[in-house]
Amino acid sequence: MTQTADIVIIGSGVGGASLAHSLAPSGLRIVILERGERLKDTPEARDDVAIFQKGFYRSSEEWLGTDGESFLPGNYYYVGGNSKFFRGGHVSLPS
Numbered sequence: 001m002t003q004t005a006d007i008v009i010i011g012s013g014v015g016g017a018s019l020a021h022s023l024a025p026s027g028l029r030i031v032i033l034e035r036g037e038r039l040k041d042t043p044e045a046r047d048d049v050a051i052f053q054k055g056f057y058r059s060s061e062e063w064l065g066t067d068g069e070s071f072l073p074g075n076y077y078y079v080g081g082n083s084k085f086f087r088g089g090h091v092s093l094p095s
């Protein structure tokens, strides 16, 4: 089956999701392609130690720096992207 779209957005993080939201009223056919799965509601998904200290969901892929050395970028590949993981833990709201 062939499907068509006017706009294809790669990635469902805050960038892709915001773009899709902004363009939705245009009536254009928008598709978001996301490489990751939806995060399942498991105990680890609600555990900051599992997520940030144990890296339960963190990708183990390595990137190559401009100095030629490989490093772990610490990316998360799930629906919502890195935005989903970092939006709560690092934001301080005024009391």
Ligand SMILES: Cc1cc2nc3c(=O)[nH]c(=O)nc-3n(C[C@H](O)[C@H](O)[C@H](O)COP(=O)(O)OP(=O)(O)OC[C@H]3O[C@@H](n4cnc5c(N)ncnc54)[C@H](O)[C@@H]3O)c2cc1C
Pocket: 010, 011, 012, 013, 014, 015, 016, 033, 034, 035, 036, 073, 074, 075, 076, 077, 078, 079, 080, 081, 082, 083, 084, 086, 090
């Ligand atoms: C370790 C770390 C700590 C951070 N800490 C903070 C912080 O404290 N405060 C803060 O404001 N920001 C922080 N950031 C930055 C913040 O997470 C990003 O600025 C923001 O999430 C970027 O949003 P985005 O939509 O551009 O990308 P992302 O949220 O990363 O979304 C990209 C999406 O694209 C998907 N994708 C990637 N490749 C493909 C492909 N080939 N095909 C389909 N889908 C693909 C990914 O799976 C992901 O869902 C941090 C980032 C990292 C890595």
